[in-house]
Amino acid sequence: MKPETKLPFYVKASLVFIGLFAFTAMLYIAQDIIIPVIYSTIIAIVLSPLVNKLINKGVTRALAISIILSGFILITVIIVVLLSRQIMQFSDSFPMLIDKFNEILNDTVSWISHTFNISTRKINLWILAKKTDMIAGGGSAIGQTILNTGGAIIVLVLIPVYTFMFLYYQPLLIEFIHRLFKTTDQGEVNSVLTATKKVIQSYLVGLLLEAVIVAVLNSTLLLILGIDYAILLGIIGAILNVIPYLGGIIAVALPMMIALATKSSNTYCLLVLGGYFVIQLIDNNYIMPKVVASKVKINALISIIVVLAGGALWGIAGMFLSIPLIAIIKVIFDHVEPLKAWGYLLGDTMPAFLGIKIPFNNKMFIKSMETK
16 A cells, blocks of 8 residues: 655645635636526525425425515515615706815815915816826726626526526435535534524524614614705615625715715714714624624624625625625534634634743743853
8 A cells, every 4th residue: 555645835835826716716707607696595595484484384386486586576676666766866966966076176176285385287187187097998987887787687687597496496405415425424514504504594684684774874864964865875875884894984985975065064074974983883782793693703804805805806796795605614614624723713703812921930940041
């Protein structure tokens, strides 16, 4: 029997990096196929309990899936229609907002010129150059937007079809996963599948409830302050809040800009900032721990990294999918012995601080110091 050959560390590290690079390249190249499949899988897992309830009442699987999926699509369409109406109202007053922003820009240029002793002409030339660059890139951006819109329509058609198929063939898919592993590993496979299902359901359902609560709080605050398009901005802020850490910054920037453009006093801008800060405190300390009852906790550092990586890889879709996917990966890591250390790294369980104690009471240590 030949002795087992051990590869040097640098060879193993090189193979790992090459594999990761190839895997990432595949995810990027095949994103048009992978993203609808992931969305459909997550939706199927969330809707699965409702489908199972109808099946237990004697409804056939195909009919139960059709009823639940139709209800889900109807609710989604109603939400999209309501948002579209708000967006149309916003677009009607868009020229007025542009004029107001131009006025603010001119005042800002005058202030910079006076404060830093820079020629107004130089500042305006710089702004004009930037506008020219944006217009030059606008043609390709419009073309890309049209292509993306066509792709989005295809995805919106594919997701319900994929979701129906995943729900219909759920027993077959689960049996396939079981057959991939040995009989002795079936208990661990069941644990992983159950934990993954609970993570997705608890996280997404809780996240939806959190978004509704935050949308109500945001809209109420903006309505009290008299900010235009309060409901639209409140809902957009709640949707952006789903993106950890980064979404909240963008969410508060939008109503602050509208307050700056539509209100005569800058105090409203500061009130919006203060109000959103209070809402974030309530969300982070009360709503998130109570409502988003996910059993898997991802630490802040990993959350920011995966959100940025997801955005770079798949755009906005990647930013929204990054946290559920990393939560599923952590569940798998926690159940596979060689990968448990990586699962621990993804979590937010802080170890006890181990201070380095200098053994001043150690006689050998003192004696060695005296000889020196």
